Amino acid sequence: MDRQQIIQSVSVQMPERRWIHTQGVMSTAIELAERYGENPERAELAAIIHDVAKYWPIADQAAYIKQNSLDERVLHYNKELWHAEVGASVAKEQYGVHDIEICNAIRYHTSGRANMSLLEKIVWLADYIEPNRDFPGVDVARELAGVSLDRAILFGLDQTIVFLIEKGKVVYPVTLEARNSIVQQLNMK
Template identity: 60%
Template sequence: MQLNREQLMEAVKAEMPERRWIHTLGVMETAVKLAERYGEDPARAELAAILHDVAKYWPTDRMERVIREEQLPEELLQYDKELWHAPVGAVEAERTYGVTDQEVLDAVRYHTSGRAGMTKLERIVCLADYMEPGRDFPGVDTIRELSVKSLDKALIAGLDSTITFLIAKGKRIFPLTMQARNDLIERSKTID
C-alpha cells in the first residue's frame, strides 16, 4: 500500500491515543531539525518519525505474535514489553505501509534500544524520540543542549538516562542498549 504523507499520518494517528500522536508530531519536528543540522535527508527522518510508534499501543499478544511469526529475535520476549513495539513497528511499516527503505525501517526498529553501528538516521530518530518538545524528565534539557553540538554525545546522554532509569527500577538492560552506548563512546573518542 503506497500512501501519501497525509494518508500515512492519518493511518498512523488512528493506531494511538491523541497524546501519543502529539508526541509523534514532536518527534517528527525534532527529527527533521536534527536531520537538517547533521546532513541527513529530512524526508527520510520524518518518515521514520511518523512510523516510530505505530505499534506501541497494540495488545501484547498481537506484538508477541508478530515477533514469533516474523522470527524476530526471541530474546525480545525476555525483556520489557516496552521494547517490542519498535521491531514490530518496523515490520508493520514494511508490511502495511509499504516502506522499503531499509534505513528508515532500521530507524523504526532500533529507536528504543539502539544498537552498535547505528546509522546517522537511526541516531537522529532515537535522539528525536528522547528530546522532542513534549518530553519532560530529569536531564532532558542537557540532552537538548548537547544535541546542538554533538549528535552522538546527546544520544549517549539519552541512553544514560534510560540505563539509569532501568537500574533505579531494578529492571534488566537490553544488551543492544549497552552495545549502542559503548559504540557511541568509542565513536565519540575519534571525533573529539
C-alpha cells in the same frame, strides 16, 4: 501509501497524547536531519511510523513477532521494546517502506544499537528530546543535541541505563552495545 495516508493510518492507532508525541518527534527529527546532514523526508517518515504498534495489545505484539519471524530476543526483555520490532515490520509490510535505514530507525528507536546510522541516531534522539518530553535531564540532552549528536545520545543512553538499574530492571544488551559504540566513536574523534 503516500505521506498523508500513512499519517492517517498511524494516528488512529494511538491515543491523542501519543499522536502529539509523534508530531513532536517528527518536527525534531526534521530539525536534527537538517542540522546533521540527513534527508529530512526520510527522518520524518521514520518518525511518523516509529510508535505505530505501541498501543497494540501486548499479546498481539508478541504474536506478530513470532508469526513474522522477527527478532524474538526482545520478548525476553522489557515489553516497551516490542513495539519497535513490530513497527519496523509494519512499515515495510503495510506502508511499503523498503528503505532499510528507515525501517532500522524505527526498529532501534527505543534501544539504539551498535554502529547506528545517522538516520537511526536522529530518530533515537528525536524520540528522546521531542518538545513534549518532560523528565530530569531532558533539557541537558536538548542542549547537547545542538552541539553534538553523539554526545546527546550518549547522555540519553546513560540516563536510560541508570534509570533501569535504579528501578531494578534488566538492561537490554543491545542498549549497552549502543552506548559502548557511541563511546568508541567519540574516543576516535
